[in-house]
Amino acid sequence: MEKKIFLTLVLLLLCIPIFSIKVKGQELWYALNFELHFNADGTVIVRQKLHPFTAEGESWFGKPEIEEDIKAEEDIHVMFALLLFTSDPKRVKYEVISHVYRDDEEYVLCDVYGVREMVQFKGAYIIEVLIYLNTTDFVERLEDNTFRVRIRDSFTSSDPRSWIDVIEIKLDPQVKLMAYSWEPKTAKKPSEVSETRILWVNYNEPEAPNVYILDLYIPGLKLPERVVGYRVEIVDVKIRYRGVAVTVKQLGKPGYFFVRLVGEKLDITRKIYLEENEQKTVYIPAPLEGQEEVKVEVWYEDYLLDLETLDLVEKDSETTPSPIASKPFVVTSILVVVIVLSVIPVYGIKRMREKTSAVRSESRVK
């Protein structure tokens, strides 16, 4: 049936009160049919076919204002393609290989009336995006060139009532389907499965998987072991009162980096932004008592850029005593001095009195 994005002409959201308000006006829906073609080189082409219709089921395909809207919102459609494979679209490398265009001969399916029957809309707005899987975060290597690819329904993810009506997965001949599954298990299984194709036809949101999981042999997919362009080095590490001061230097592209302390039951991370060639010292408060050594790491996203180990046993002697440690010593010293100073006069007076009485007794003897 429908759903999907419900974009439209006049839908307003009121926010302080967190709530959506629909103002009188036409509300439009899109039938969403997606084709995902997995290439042997580790890329995937997402072909989105959209067909706009009203709540009554009337097609609005071909209306000039709709066409304009869809073209103007191309970025949003690209975003939904990327979000199939990532939570962080900014990290993904992609190319729009076909900007929004109109194809009058395509068909788009959707169960508009909620009766488990697909309406076949003629005509589609199409957009095609090529995505490099090695820049996404839903790909996990299982062994050699076999990978688990999780395809998340990016529409359900952003709006619980939305879903992709039809999703067709096609594989290059060199790409092998090793296994497949889906989440949640209450969703329906695929309608068709062959060595090079899997097809899910989803009549409604509860029956549509939230995540499609494929184990694929992809000969050309190489997951990066190092991130390109981002370099940060640890310049200096010092123990300071209840923590560690880490000086880092940026040697590559600017960005956010994580500076982390790791020890026994210790994992503390500060995130910092470094401009190009910037050197910065970041202080990380940490309970270091009982730690023999801690590691200082610098990360960019999932990539470890630099690492240093700090031996706390050795460094102990170099450590500036903390106020907690030094205060008792100071207090003790001050008290000793005060007591000694107060005792000396008493001692002196007593000595003088002893001398005087000795003289006096001497005289008496005389």
Next chain:
Amino acid sequence: MGKRYLIIAVLVLAFVLPFNTIEWKSGRAEVLAETRIEFYNYTYIVHERALLVNKVGRVVREYVYVSIPRNTSRVYCRVLKVEPEPLRFETDEEGNVFALIFVEVKPEEELWINLTYTIRVSGYKVYFEKDRALWPPLEIARIYTDDSIYWNIDNETLRNLAYKVAYSDNPLETAEKIAKWVQDNLMYEITRGRKGSDHAIVKRGLGLAVRGDCVEVADTYVTMARVLGLPARTVFGFLLTTHEEKHWLNTSLQEGMNLLTHWGGHMWVQVYVPPWGWIDVEMLEDLSRPKIGDFTNLHVPFGVEGKTFYGSGLLEFIIPSYLELEYIEFDFKRGE
């Protein structure tokens, strides 16, 4: 005699003071170990109803998504009644709970959705030992300092602002400074649509300000916190003024600020600061000072947003598709 007195005094001090020192140190450690937290539990019974109308001109068969308060260490919700009966309860990607209800409504017909649930809210106040505050573990930092459609941490204006007004070595201080800045520079107005922090931050005179309502306040805070590496997320739900009151919203009315007299839908912030974990940050309850770790049980949390790029669609409480939501009401009363 005096010499002996002096020697004895020094010896006594030499023995006694180190013991005192040890006791003083361990006494201090105990204080550090027990930051005081006071809890103020309150249980509500909530009667919620929503009116859906079919204005489509055909029979509508569809699923309606009804947001239910999620259980956490400080919130316990027990659903007593849902009508029509839900097919099941589910969670979204953020872990927020909803009831899935199938409805069939003829043209021009109305349908009421009725829910009753109890919800126990633990208000709390943390008396912080500030020196104990730590920055988060890597995994938490990765997830909860990332950006999203509403929280653009690459916005240079917000990044510079965050570093200028709230950079600190202590995460609690950072949390406080951001809250103070947002509160001091707020141009409150009810906003249509969720603008995200990029559009909530505006120029005012020579400086900057946050323009919007609780959503913009929360979004701006979260972005600034995430820029500085402080894990942050938003919480949606209600903020009441008393323990027994009715909140309602007629979606066909456009009331402006008058809306606030009968509707307390609210969004606020939580920051993650070990060793305390998630701590609530409220900037609109008391405009004279932000409240951090000082959470009244007049808040009724429903869910959180922090992990997904588009946030949670459940902010809207009742989510139909073709049916139109005309009216919604929450009646809060004292529960057992």
